[in-house]
Amino acid sequence: MNPEPSRLVLKAGRDKSVRHRHPWVFSGAIDRIEGEPEPGETVSVVARDGAFLAWAAFSGDSQISARAWSFDPKDRIDEPFMRARIEAAIARRADVRARSDAMRLVHGESDGLPGLVVDRYADTLVVQILSAGAERWRPIWGPLLTQLTGAKSVYERSDVEVRALEGLPSRTGALIGDAQGHVRIEEDGIAYEVDIAKGQKTGFYLDQRDNRALAGSLAQGAEVLNAFCYTGGFSLSALKGGAKHVMSLDTSEEALALARRNVALNGLDAARADWLAADVFAQLRKFRDQGRKFGLIVLDPPKFAPTEKHVANAARAYKDINLWAMKLLAPRGHLLTFSCSGAVSPDLFQKIVAGAAADAKADLQVRRHLGAAPDHAVSIHFPEGEYLKGLWLQAA
Numbered sequence: 001m002n003p004e005p006s007r008l009v010l011k012a013g014r015d016k017s018v019r020h021r022h023p024w025v026f027s028g029a030i031d032r033i034e035g036e037p038e039p040g041e042t043v044s045v046v047a048r049d050g051a052f053l054a055w056a057a058f059s060g061d062s063q064i065s066a067r068a069w070s071f072d073p074k075d076r077i078d079e080p081f082m083r084a085r086i087e088a089a090i091a092r093r094a095d096v097r098a099r100s101d102a103m104r105l106v107h108g109e110s111d112g113l114p115g116l117v118v119d120r121y122a123d124t125l126v127v128q129i130l131s132a133g134a135e136r137w138r139p140i141w142g143p144l145l146t147q148l149t150g151a152k153s154v155y156e157r158s159d160v161e162v163r164a165l166e167g168l169p170s171r172t173g174a175l176i177g178d179a180q181g182h183v184r185i186e187e188d189g190i191a192y193e194v195d196i197a198k199g200q201k202t203g204f205y206l207d208q209r210d211n212r213a214l215a216g217s218l219a220q221g222a223e224v225l226n227a228f229c230y231t232g233g234f235s236l237s238a239l240k241g242g243a244k245h246v247m248s249l250d251t252s253e254e255a256l257a258l259a260r261r262n263v264a265l266n267g268l269d270a271a272r273a274d275w276l277a278a279d280v281f282a283q284l285r286k287f288r289d290q291g292r293k294f295g296l297i298v299l300d301p302p303k304f305a306p307t308e309k310h311v312a313n314a315a316r317a318y319k320d321i322n323l324w325a326m327k328l329l330a331p332r333g334h335l336l337t338f339s340c341s342g343a344v345s346p347d348l349f350q351k352i353v354a355g356a357a358a359d360a361k362a363d364l365q366v367r368r369h370l371g372a373a374p375d376h377a378v379s380i381h382f383p384e385g386e387y388l389k390g391l392w393l394q395a396a
């Protein structure tokens with residue numbers, strides 16, 4: 001590494017967020033760049049008066065011009081530094097291991113490793129590299145991760161749109177070993193097959209672990225509706241939890257096929273489960289026309305608001321599905337409703353859901369606020385990391 005790192009000098013008055021340990025330096029905050037840093041190169045971020053603020057990875061193509069590795073001037077940003085960060089991230093999650101052999105091991109900015117996501121699926125790791133900084137260190141991730149976890153293979157799923165904002169191409173494939181497309185995991189005593197090569201995200205919605213367990217605990221004897229079911233996470237929890245019947249909806253035939261296989265894998269009674277390839281918006285209305293009622297409904301839609309400018313449309317979509325779901329709730333029925341749009345705050349989400357309840361003339365109580373499982377812990381300095389929010393509501 002260059003012994004004289006380039007410097008990003010911030011504008012007067014624009015150093016507050018970095019001083020507060022927020023890891024992002026926006027292009028608008030930069031007064032000048034001293035040197036000619038390459039994409040992902042480590043630079044020092046300094047205040048107008050030259051005071052050290054952070055070591056950061058430079059990303060000239062992005063609105064986020066740099067992401068901080070460290071706020072300590074004594075740190076050296078090298079391979080031992082990265083190793084220590086990964087070790088710390090793994091050690092923090094020791095408590096999750098008792099419940100599942102699948103978990104998020106590295107959660108980007110919140111683990112002090114901006115742009116790096118690592119999910120563990122039994123003996124296979126899936127890596128997402130989302131920033132120029134994490135990309136620059138790409139050769140070390142595979143070897144480091146296998147050494148520190150004992151995992152046999154590492155698969156890369158850097159096929160996410162945010163990479164384009166960093167000037168990076170989409171990339172997928174084995175980094176180490178010969179990871180197969182499908183991997184088997186076990187979470188809270190339920191086995192799932194996960195498609196790490198073609199599935200959504202890195203293959204499975206690990207962030208919903210605790211909420212799947214909650215659904216299982218509410219399902220006994222209930223007619224259950226799981227809308228946006230993907231490969232059946234909530235459906236299997238409900239079946240295992242003793243649901244009378246589970247109706248699951250998704251538009252993806254591949255996801256539904258895998259969900260059916262997951263039922264068989266667990267020896268659960270397939271007759272208690274229906275899998276319908278349908279659009280949730282239309283199907284909820286059909287169920288209403290048919291006079292159907294459910295004791296437990298899960299609404300876990302895809303990210304309706306990828307960015308701030310989609311929030312208004314997303315709010316309408318969230319309101320619509322929640323309103324129609326509320327009309328389908330049996331007396332004292334439970335609704336677990338989620339949003340994974342980072343641009344929709346928990347506060348706004350609750351307002352949208354309250355608006356839906358008012359229009360549906362539904363009398364509901366918030367039993368609990370829900371969020372991502374603790375292996376998706378968010379740095380207190382990085383509220384942007386808190387994307388998943390949900391409400392456990394119960395009808396009167």
Ligand code: SAH
Pocket residue numbers: 200204205208228229230231232233234249250251252255278279280281300301302
């Ligand atoms: N609850 C799931 C994750 C849901 S991800 C779990 O815990 O594993 C969102 C899912 O919604 C995806 O599987 C996607 O195929 C599906 N989807 C997106 N739009 C849809 C629509 N309009 N109707 C039904 N399913 C939809």
